[in-house]
Amino acid sequence: MLLLGLLCAAVGCNKSDDSITAYRAPKEVRPETGAQQPAPEPGAPAGLHWLAPSSWEEQPASGFRKGSFLVRGGDGQTADVSVISFPEAAGGTLANVNRWREQLKLPPVTEEAQAGSSFPVAGHDMLFVELASEQPLEAKADKTRVLGGIYPAQTETWFFKMTGPDELVAAQREPFKEFLQSVHEEGGAPHATASGDSTNAPTPPLIDTLGAVPLQYTLPPGWKEKPLTPMRVASFNASAPNGKEVDISVVYLMGEAGGDLANVNRWRDQVKLPPIDEPGLQQSAERVETNGHNFLVVDLASSEPIGEPAAKQRIVAAILDDKGRSWFIKMTGEDAAVASQKSAFADFLHTLKFH
Amino acid sequence: MAAPAPTSAFARSPFRVLASLRLTVVCLGLGMLLVFLGTLAQVKSGIHAVQATYFQSLFVFWKPAGANWGIPVLPGGYLLGVVLLINLIAAHATRFQFTKKKAGIICLHLGVILLLIGQLLTGLYARETQMRINEGETVGYSEAAREVELAVIDVTNPEYDEVVAIPEKVIARGGVVQHPSLPFTLQIKRFLPNASLFMRSQVPTAPPSEATVGAGANIVATEQPRTIKDDERDLSAAFIEVTGLSGSLGTWLVSNAIADPQSFTLGDRTFELVMRQRRFPKAFAITLLDFRHDQYAGTDIPKNFSSRVRLVDQERGENREALISMNDPLRYRGFTFYQSGFDNNDTTTILQVVRNPAMLLPYIACGLVALGLTLQFSMHLFGFVKKKR
Numbered sequence: 001m002l003l004l005g006l007l008c009a010a011v012g013c014n015k016s017d018d019s020i021t022a023y024r025a026p027k028e029v030r031p032e033t034g035a036q037q038p039a040p041e042p043g044a045p046a047g048l049h050w051l052a053p054s055s056w057e058e059q060p061a062s063g064f065r066k067g068s069f070l071v072r073g074g075d076g077q078t079a080d081v082s083v084i085s086f087p088e089a090a091g092g093t094l095a096n097v098n099r100w101r102e103q104l105k106l107p108p109v110t111e112e113a114q115a116g117s118s119f120p121v122a123g124h125d126m127l128f129v130e131l132a133s134e135q136p137l138e139a140k141a142d143k144t145r146v147l148g149g150i151y152p153a154q155t156e157t158w159f160f161k162m163t164g165p166d167e168l169v170a171a172q173r174e175p176f177k178e179f180l181q182s183v184h185e186e187g188g189a190p191h192a193t194a195s196g197d198s199t200n201a202p203t204p205p206l207i208d209t210l211g212a213v214p215l216q217y218t219l220p221p222g223w224k225e226k227p228l229t230p231m232r233v234a235s236f237n238a239s240a241p242n243g244k245e246v247d248i249s250v251v252y253l254m255g256e257a258g259g260d261l262a263n264v265n266r267w268r269d270q271v272k273l274p275p276i277d278e279p280g281l282q283q284s285a286e287r288v289e290t291n292g293h294n295f296l297v298v299d300l301a302s303s304e305p306i307g308e309p310a311a312k313q314r315i316v317a318a319i320l321d322d323k324g325r326s327w328f329i330k331m332t333g334e335d336a337a338v339a340s341q342k343s344a345f346a347d348f349l350h351t352l353k354f355h
Numbered sequence: 356m357a358a359p360a361p362t363s364a365f366a367r368s369p370f371r372v373l374a375s376l377r378l379t380v381v382c383l384g385l386g387m388l389l390v391f392l393g394t395l396a397q398v399k400s401g402i403h404a405v406q407a408t409y410f411q412s413l414f415v416f417w418k419p420a421g422a423n424w425g426i427p428v429l430p431g432g433y434l435l436g437v438v439l440l441i442n443l444i445a446a447h448a449t450r451f452q453f454t455k456k457k458a459g460i461i462c463l464h465l466g467v468i469l470l471l472i473g474q475l476l477t478g479l480y481a482r483e484t485q486m487r488i489n490e491g492e493t494v495g496y497s498e499a500a501r502e503v504e505l506a507v508i509d510v511t512n513p514e515y516d517e518v519v520a521i522p523e524k525v526i527a528r529g530g531v532v533q534h535p536s537l538p539f540t541l542q543i544k545r546f547l548p549n550a551s552l553f554m555r556s557q558v559p560t561a562p563p564s565e566a567t568v569g570a571g572a573n574i575v576a577t578e579q580p581r582t583i584k585d586d587e588r589d590l591s592a593a594f595i596e597v598t599g600l601s602g603s604l605g606t607w608l609v610s611n612a613i614a615d616p617q618s619f620t621l622g623d624r625t626f627e628l629v630m631r632q633r634r635f636p637k638a639f640a641i642t643l644l645d646f647r648h649d650q651y652a653g654t655d656i657p658k659n660f661s662s663r664v665r666l667v668d669q670e671r672g673e674n675r676e677a678l679i680s681m682n683d684p685l686r687y688r689g690f691t692f693y694q695s696g697f698d699n700n701d702t703t704t705i706l707q708v709v710r711n712p713a714m715l716l717p718y719i720a721c722g723l724v725a726l727g728l729t730l731q732f733s734m735h736l737f738g739f740v741k742k743k744r
Contacts, residue, residue, distance in 0.1 A: 017522075018522050018524040018525060019522070019525075020519060020520065020521050020522070020525060020532070020534055021519075022517070022518065022519045022520070022534065022536055023518055023520075024515050024516070024517055024518070025495070025496075025508075025515065025636065026495065026515055026516070027513075027514070027515060027516055028516075085615070086554075086570075095556065096556075099556045251600065253538060253539075253540075253600070254533055254534060254536075254537075255536060255538075257538050258538055258600075262622065263600065266601065324535060328600065
């Protein structure tokens with residue numbers, strides 16, 4: 001029986017193998033292809049660089065795009081330039097050119113020679129493609145033209161593409177070609193090395209899943225529970241006397257979650273108030289002691305109407321650091337509606353208990 | 356005073372069952388059946404699944420198709436091993452007497468007990484991983500061959516990366532995951548243990564992707580049955596929604612087939628999401644200096660595979676070269692590095708990294724069994740010779 005007990009204990013202990021771990025690791029060169037593929041030679045290109053014409057407006061690159069530009073023409077017309085990359089051949093040049101052709105409702109081509117013309121750029125062949133739709137793609141619109149560049153680097157294929165109204169894009173042909181010519185590979189990113197002072201020894205595992213929510217509260221009169229969204233551990237709404245609704249959320253994050261000041265400034269930004277500094281926060285915020293918790297409470301009202309329909313907005317929020325968790329209790333809505341619920345919010349804070 | 360007798364008899368009877376030879380025979384019989392059925396099951400489920408369900412388990416369950424519950428139909432390897440262990444110990448406690456004459460038998464059985472315990476500990480605590488190193492490359496971690504992890508990497512600091520690694524079992528449970536060093540939560544919307552990925556342009560009829568950002572929006576992921584082949588690896592995928600305090604940042608498709616890092620920025624920090632083979636960081640790093648694949652002169656027959664490596668351990672001030680060859684592994688800090696394979700035209704070595712805290716037990720157990728047999732045999736021999744005289 002003792003042995004059986006030991007067996008169960010051993011099996012139980014072994015479960016720690018499944019916990020989340022956090023550690024510091026040296027920077028590494030990541031192979032750009034699948035897990036089974038060989039890693040690139042040390043010093044292989046880590047990415048591409050390019051030089052865009054100064055008249056193009058750089059846009060923030062989204063997760064998918066490695067580069068993004070807006071090209072403005074006369075009479076408010078705009079064209080979009082995107083740079084993306086895919087591992088390996090990404091389905092083949094022909095398939096990609098035909099995908100573009102399909103977008104312009106053009107028949108597919110069957111030979112690579114028909115796809116476009118090539119010129120050498122930094123040791124590889126850049127395939128230049130120019131396509132124009134035969135008909136406008138939308139009613140009351142111009143025909144669409146696409147300028148494209150397909151560039152196979154060592155482990156990735158890069159796609160440069162300008163899409164926009166026929167005339168504007170046609171006028172950008174030479175700047176776009178110059179843009180393609182400017183493409184060059186960047187030399188090695190930092191390699192994983194044994195030297196340096198960073199160790200990659202694991203730190204003790206810490207895990208927190210939102211299984212049981214360690215929270216107790218009593219709802220003030222007029223507040224109603226709302227369905228939870230991924231971040232919220234409690235969610236309510238309340239109707240103000242003027243019929244407007246306010247939204248109340250309780251959210252927590254592990255650790256400091258950026259700190260009080262950063263979070264208050266994020267909220268200030270939401271109601272179009274200028275950011276403040278630490279002394280400013282201490283001055284404007286209120287401390288509320290209840291059930292042994294010390295909440296930092298802020299009341300932020302927009303100085304002018306914002307949003308659609310335009311109305312003055314207000315955020316009343318409380319932050320609590322409790323046992324390694326940061327709790328955020330936040331009430332948002334129109335200024336007058338939030339004001340009407342402020343005392344209920346204070347009552348609610350008094351009923352909150354964390355375990 | 357007659358009252359206690361039935362109680363002690365009652366207490367003794369289960370003990371007698373535990374110590375009985377019949378139980379030994381039943382266990383050994385069931386063990387043979389388990390090995391037989393497990394071998395047959397390998398055809399359908401593959402060796403790794405069978406090892407887990409037949410041998411590294413308390414019971415073997417029969418599951419009706421599509422159900423998530425099962426009925427235990429056979430004792431598993433762990434249960435049989437433990438019952439045999441108890442049986443052997445109980446037999447010694449009740450039947451065997453500790454006399455000089457029985458020293459050989461006791462020693463032999465002690466060896467068998469150690470062997471059983473060693474096997475149990477190996478099953479529970481041993482870990483086999485791999486290290487794949489290109490010539491000139493330095494690697495400070497080993498990877499699980501058949502398990503993935505979701506790594507959330509804070510790449511903000513130019514000097515190093517802060518990694519939060521979420522193992523496959525946590526991903527498979529689904530739900531919301533958060534960690535003190537991450538200013539957001541991760542909701543695992545769907546986990547595909549094995550999937551095939553296609554570019555959306557190749558499957559125009561596919562339903563819209565659950566992924567809203569990153570490369571996944573352009574990729575179609577279809578679930579596949581897990582591979583049972585020893586030389587194949589699952590390509591796992593998962594849809595992960597990242598939610599910060601200001602709301603959802605989008606849903607990403609991560610997969611160990613997408614090695615391209617998918618990054619996003621929150622506040623002044625940049626994070627990368629990568630699904631990759633589960634990594635086990637080491638407190639030391641190994642650089643592959645040279646891999647050799649020697650052949651017998653004039654033939655293609657391999658003679659020797661070896662890796663010349665440099666081992667650097669800053670914590671212990673270790674910095675030395677070592678040669679790992681087929682029957683000559685490197686042992687360091689409880690890990691054994693065996694030469695296991697090679698790739699890329701002999702420029703990449705694959706080392707099997709084994710950590711087994713119970714590694715010595717089988718050796719001691721075999722020693723004890725050998726000693727026991729020798730003792731027993733010698734005693735009989737001497738007795739026989741004496742009698743003859």
